[in-house]
Amino acid sequence: MTGADSGMVEITDHLGVYRGNINVGIVRQGGKCLLVDLGDGSVLEELGDIGLRPDHVVFTHHHRDQACGAGLLPGGTKIGVPGEERWLFEDVGRYWEDGGNRWHLYEFHPHHLTLTGSIRVTESYVDGQEFTWGPARITVLSTPGHTDGSVSYLLRVDGKIVCFSGDLIHDGEGRLWELHSLQKGKGTRDYHGFMGARDEVTGSLKGIAGRKPDLLVPSHGEVITDPAGAVSRLEGRLSRCYDTWASTSSLRHYFPKLFPSYLDGPGIMPIKQGLPVPDYLHHIGTSWFISSESRSCFAMDCGAEGIIDELKAMGNWCDSVEGLWITHHHDDHVDFVPRFREEFGCEIIAEEHVAEVIGDPLAWRIPCISPVRVEVDRRMADGDKWRWHEFTMTALHLPGQTLYSGGLLVEGRGHRLLFSGDSFTPGGTDDHCCGNRNLIGKGLGYDRCIEILREFEPTHIFNAHVDVAFRFDREQLGYIENNQASRPAIFGGLFPWDDPNYGLDEHWIRCHPYEQIGHRGETFEVEVVATNHSGFERKLGCSLVKPGGWYGDGPGSIDIPAGEEGRARLTMEIPREAGFGMYVLPVDVRYGSMHLPQFTEAVLRVE
Numbered sequence: 049m050t051g052a053d054s055g056m057v058e059i060t061d062h063l064g065v066y067r068g069n070i071n072v073g074i075v076r077q078g079g080k081c082l083l084v085d086l087g088d089g090s091v092l093e094e095l096g097d098i099g100l101r102p103d104h105v106v107f108t109h110h111h112r113d114q115a116c117g118a119g120l121l122p123g124g125t126k127i128g129v130p131g132e133e134r135w136l137f138e139d140v141g142r143y144w145e146d147g148g149n150r151w152h153l154y155e156f157h158p159h160h161l162t163l164t165g166s167i168r169v170t171e172s173y174v175d176g177q178e179f180t181w182g183p184a185r186i187t188v189l190s191t192p193g194h195t196d197g198s199v200s201y202l203l204r205v206d207g208k209i210v211c212f213s214g215d216l217i218h219d220g221e222g223r224l225w226e227l228h229s230l231q232k233g234k235g236t237r238d239y240h241g242f243m244g245a246r247d248e249v250t251g252s253l254k255g256i257a258g259r260k261p262d263l264l265v266p267s268h269g270e271v272i273t274d275p276a277g278a279v280s281r282l283e284g285r286l287s288r289c290y291d292t293w294a295s296t297s298s299l300r301h302y303f304p305k306l307f308p309s310y311l312d313g314p315g316i317m318p319i320k321q322g323l324p325v326p327d328y329l330h331h332i333g334t335s336w337f338i339s340s341e342s343r344s345c346f347a348m349d350c351g352a353e354g355i356i357d358e359l360k361a362m363g364n365w366c367d368s369v370e371g372l373w374i375t376h377h378h379d380d381h382v383d384f385v386p387r388f389r390e391e392f393g394c395e396i397i398a399e400e401h402v403a404e405v406i407g408d409p410l411a412w413r414i415p416c417i418s419p420v421r422v423e424v425d426r427r428m429a430d431g432d433k434w435r436w437h438e439f440t441m442t443a444l445h446l447p448g449q450t451l452y453s454g455g456l457l458v459e460g461r462g463h464r465l466l467f468s469g470d471s472f473t474p475g476g477t478d479d480h481c482c483g484n485r486n487l488i489g490k491g492l493g494y495d496r497c498i499e500i501l502r503e504f505e506p507t508h509i510f511n512a513h514v515d516v517a518f519r520f521d522r523e524q525l526g527y528i529e530n531n532q533a534s535r536p537a538i539f540g541g542l543f544p545w546d547d548p549n550y551g552l553d554e555h556w557i558r559c560h561p562y563e564q565i566g567h568r569g570e571t572f573e574v575e576v577v578a579t580n581h582s583g584f585e586r587k588l589g590c591s592l593v594k595p596g597g598w599y600g601d602g603p604g605s606i607d608i609p610a611g612e613e614g615r616a617r618l619t620m621e622i623p624r625e626a627g628f629g630m631y632v633l634p635v636d637v638r639y640g641s642m643h644l645p646q647f648t649e650a651v652l653r654v655e
């Protein structure tokens with residue numbers, strides 16, 4: 049997209065599509081036009097050159113890549129939006145100021161591509177509404193999936209039927225721009241809803257196909273000339289991805305009723321019985337406790353006050369708590385860590401990826417994040433070993449359930465215990481939330497976790513939410529390993545990107561710190577962090593979209609080697625007269641030849 053294939057494509061005498069950073073539909077009548085979506089507004093310059101003035105703009109959904117150029121529209125332009133998303137256009141403060149969209153994130157549909165500034169809306173539409181603009185008869189179709197309130201616009205113009213379908217589908221191959229917007233609960237919270245909106249997406253597309261459009265215009269890819277074929281190709285790709293994911297998913301252990309066709313059968317990892325827990329271990333809530341022969345205790349995680357009370361009530365089980373290991377950053381594992389330390393005065397230990405997040409939660413916006421800040425006394429690197437009474441402990445970076453997860457291997461008393469946080473259950477892998485960054489490919493994500501299991505051969509694996517111990521036999525390990533090995537090709541087929549992790553990893557570009565507090569007259573500084581998932585060097589360019597009248601440096605640019613993370617630093621002065629309060633600062637991104645307007649954001653609170 050963009051670069052060589054950008055520009056104006058004529059569809060009929062009165063309808064064209066401007067292919068910029070998104071596709072913008074243009075219906076012409078005399079010197080005026082109606083636009084479908086707008087992108088960053090770069091189309092407006094083009095319109096000026098050919099003597100067209102926007103009279104009316106309609107939006108398929110509320111995301112910034114569709115609508116961030118709205119501030120450039122001439123006064124008096126009519127702006128029409130989907131009724132269900134009207135508030136996400138004209139009252140965006142309600143989204144950003146709501147702590148429920150920031151902390152303890154378990155529900156995130158719609159997500160953070162919400163506009164950072166409100167737009168003046170003049171009308172909103174409901175399913176089936178029809179209106180005429182110039183030569184076009186327009187029907188609004190409710191087409192949820194990419195967002196809950198997305199609509200599509202069916203245009204009858206010059207004898208053709210052309211449908212603008214937003215981000216429901218990417219192209220005629222039946223691919224998607226990304227998968228994380230399909231994260232949606234279905235009988236669960238959104239957090240557990242990997243690909244949960246897939247049936248909504250295909251249902252919406254089938255509804256469109258039933259109207260027999262000649263062409264489908266997606267927001268990001270090329271115009272689709274065979275809508276029905278594209279929809280069935282997408283359906284096939286989605287099923288292959290879902291089947292692959294579900295056949296080794298941990299959720300089969302937690303919610304077997306939601307996965308009736310994935311419990312056994314060909315290609316599906318069998319779920320086997322758990323093992324008894326050694327008697328020197330104890331499980332309360334999401335915490336595991338180890339007791340040494342000398343009656344000292346080592347703890348893991350503390351997500352609830354009741355855990356502390358129950359441990360105290362156990363009285364003579366141990367004399368003192370000497371250490372607390374934190375497996376990962378989720379709130380159900382850290383919320384009561386400060387209270388635990390207060391109570392038992394123990395040392396807090398974490399693997400460095402975990403310590404990064406829990407030591408400064410304001411800097412992160414990821415699922416299930418807790419605002420509770422945890423001071424880590426000992427940061428361990430992957431592979432660091434230490435002795436605790438009769439046990440040898442090894443810290444491991446275990447990029448399973450989340451990229452920021454640490455495993456603890458405890459060897460002693462004839463056992464090799466692997467405390468995996470939430471990364472494994474007897475059902476398999478806990479990779480059901482794109483926001484957790486479950487990368488796929490050799491040596492990444494669960495492929496790396498399986499390497500760890502093969503290397504250390506734990507006799508028992510533990511999950512913080514599971515009472516029993518378990519282990520995977522050779523057959524099960526083979527299932528998970530082959531399943532992971534098949535994913536790059538299967539998920540690769542779903543996206544137009546050169547690596548599927550761009551479509552899966554919601555945070556391949558992020559701002560660090562995500563949120564910070566600043567004061568008038570200070571310099572605001574932020575890093576734009578990009579993970580280059582490609583197999584070749586990539587150029588990242590980025591610039592902050594500054595509030596009116598604020599100044600800072602120009603765009604930053606860096607080269608990122610294949611497979612690595614790159615950081616570009618941006619700065620801006622906070623004016624002495626700046627108003628107090630919250631500023632959501634979008635970042636324009638250039639990645640190779642792609643322009644991704646307002647692709648990520650940082651938050652500044654001026655106090």
Ligand SMILES: [Zn+2]
Nearest residue numbers: 109111194215
């Ligand atoms: Zn979108």
Ligand SMILES: [Zn+2]
Nearest residue numbers: 378380470512
């Ligand atoms: Zn958990």
